Amino acid sequence: MGTLHVDSADATAGLEGLREAVEARIESVLPGQTGAIAATLLAGEAGGIDASTRQEFAASGLAHLLAVAGLHLGLVMAVVTVSVRAFLTSFERLALYWPCREIAAVSGFFAGIGYVLLTGAHLPSVRALGMAALVTLALVTGRRALSIRSLALIALVILLVSPVSVLDVSFQMSFAAVMGLIAGYEVLREPLARLRGEGGSGRVVLSHLAALSLTSLLAGLATLPVSMAHFGVFQPWFVLANMLAVPLAAVWIMPAGLLSLLLMPLHAAGLPLIVMGWGIRIIQIIAHTVAMFPFAYEPVPATPGWGLAALLLGLCWLCLWKGWPRLVGLGPMGVGILSIWMAPHPDVLVSADAGGLALRGDGVLMVGPHGSLENLALQDWERALALPTGSLPPDCMTGLCRVSLKGQTVLLRAKDSLDGVRLPSEQNCQRISLFVSASPARNACPGVPFIDRFSVWRNGAYAVFLHRGGPELVSDRSWRGSRPWVPAIGSHGMPNLPLAEAE
Incomplete structure (x- = not known):
């Protein structure tokens, strides 16, 4: 009689084993909560983060740093893209005859795919990877990487595939942040160009730091009302904490983390992990300090559906229109915020x-x-x-x-x-x-x-x-209301719906 043999060493099991190995290596160098945060950023293993750390990061508005999503994917792709392009352009012949920009963009995208797989391919990161694919395609074909038109195209594709996503908080937060960034940089492009000047090294570094801080400011302001509506908290220091923490993650923590991943097969990841740990400890201090500020985590009542719709309508108007008429969008946004206290609440x-x-x-x-x-x-x-x-x-x-x-x-x-x-x-x-x-x-x-x-x-x-x-x-x-999937009054168990043949 034959024996059925099931081989479980598939790609999923291999990736899980790799994640466990990366996590073990990180914890051997960075013990405690610093190592747990590093394991989350590099391997998607968030089980080691305790409740007090989560509470401090949530109260300071930095909870998104503890969940692998679009921010981390963007930082990984940016680090790889900039590094590859800097390496290629350091050789005169390659800089003159090779499409260094396109090669760097494609390299960053493939690095992003590897990072998403390594961290568990969670839905927010997969969605962000799809957006990154369109951005990479635009860079390779010489089109604008980010524009309101491309954002609308991405939103249309997502809604065609999964219409229910429009009600998802991650969808609304992501698109509010990107729309705020596109509209904000459109207005601030000339001031940033004047800050950069003729391209001296000092002014270049200053302009990059200013751009990172503005990114946190614009994304934070765009998502703050949406965050209030979905999570029921007002965090006025959220923007300040992100202006400090996000640039630190971009120029220090994630580059050191990626270098440690590259050196792990050579058993030489200790020093980059230690450097990464220093940056994480600074963010932990920022989170703890901001969480202690007055009114850092103020609960607000639930936002009614019409209030959230007014908020998003006002935000879209503010970001899509040109010139002074865009300020009309502040009216619906104000109504949406006031709806938190205008709506009746049950007794x-x-x-x-x-x-x-x-x-x-x-x-x-x-x-x-x-x-x-x-x-x-x-x-x-x-x-x-x-x-x-x-x-x-x-x-x-x-x-x-x-x-x-x-x-x-x-x-x-x-x-x-x-x-x-x-x-x-x-x-x-x-x-x-x-x-x-x-x-x-x-x-x-x-x-x-x-x-x-x-x-x-x-x-x-x-x-x-x-x-x-x-x-x-x-x-x-x-x-x-009365829906086919809602059981009848007095009944329990499975709704009376036709089942698929397999069921």
């Missing part, structure tokens, strides 16, 4: 199994008893409302209680009793606008809107808006 929140309950009081989110399964819902509520959490009144933790919100009274049973449910009395039901119960309500208060365990079982989580005319109950099902 009562109930989780999808009625185990979690929260009431929005005066500057605090009063939370009822909840288990570990509701922790994620509670985190979402905190982020959406940008409020600190507190506890419900003590009597709400043990039985029925009445809570006054916006001049209306809400009757609560926040805890599901295991030894029988005590129904509210007629006196409890008097002059209440809403009854919320973690147990079945059993129509205990006739004529009063209620949310109970059966309500969330049928319709999912609830948000309640208290108006003068009475409460407005919005469930997950009513918000999504």
Whole structure:
């Protein structure tokens, strides 16, 4: 009888082994969080970065340095392209007869492919590689590498392949940053040319440093409102931190890291890794320092969909128009930012199994008893409302209680009793606008809107808006609407959809 032999030493396993070897070599030279960050940048292995480091980088607006994406790919390609071109033009015959610019661009692109594969080929880096392919094609064919027209072409291709990408935060952040850079450098091209002057070495270095700082400034300003909309935080020092950290990564950290990768087969990567570690430690100091600044990480309420649309519309107007009419785009952007505080916010929140309950009081989110399964819902509520959490009144933790919100009274049973449910009395039901119960309500208060365990079982989580005319109950099902992929009321399991033949 024959034996089935499965050979698992394929290309994927080989790349994984290479990543592990690179990570081990880095950690042998750079221990601690410095080595973990270096392993992330060079091998895409981010598991060693602890929570405190992530928090500091997030609070300072440098979290994007801990995830391999378009920035790192661009730095790798830029370092290789500049190095190859400088090497080729150092020989007179090659500089005169060879297409050094095109060779350098293609070399940088292939280096980018290798870097994306080495770091795990994550979706943001693959998307950035596709954009880099068009930029390389433009350089080879003598066209403008970056323009609004090429950016629109790339966006069109992505939307044809995956239309849902327009709702993705990485898509919006990436295109906002690139659009801001294209429009900003179009305006600043002449001042940068005057700064460069006749090309003296000092002025050339100064112009390059100014360009790196401007890149961080323009990209940071373009993505700041989008970041506020998606992540619910306002980081005013985000731009300053990036103006310091991104040039450092471009001229110090990534070149030293690439040199260490080239020297690893020769077992000579120690010194470049040490130099890379010095630069990473400086960025760690920057992240820690900026995170300690006042208002470095201020939560803001969730942005409504129409507010985000106004933000992006204003940004597009600001970047696409010429001359002073482009300033009209600041109007929609201002409306989008103000929408964060203009949009109504729910007064009562109930989780999808009625185990979690929260009431929005005066500057605090009063939370009822909840288990570990509701922790994620509670985190979402905190982020959406940008409020600190507190506890419900003590009597709400043990039985029925009445809570006054916006001049209306809400009757609560926040805890599901295991030894029988005590129904509210007629006196409890008097002059209440809403009854919320973690147990079945059993129509205990006739004529009063209620949310109970059966309500969330049928319709999912609830948000309640208290108006003068009475409460407005919005469930997950009513918000999504009736869709073929949404299970019917009271049903559970797989939606009633035709399956593929293989399934």
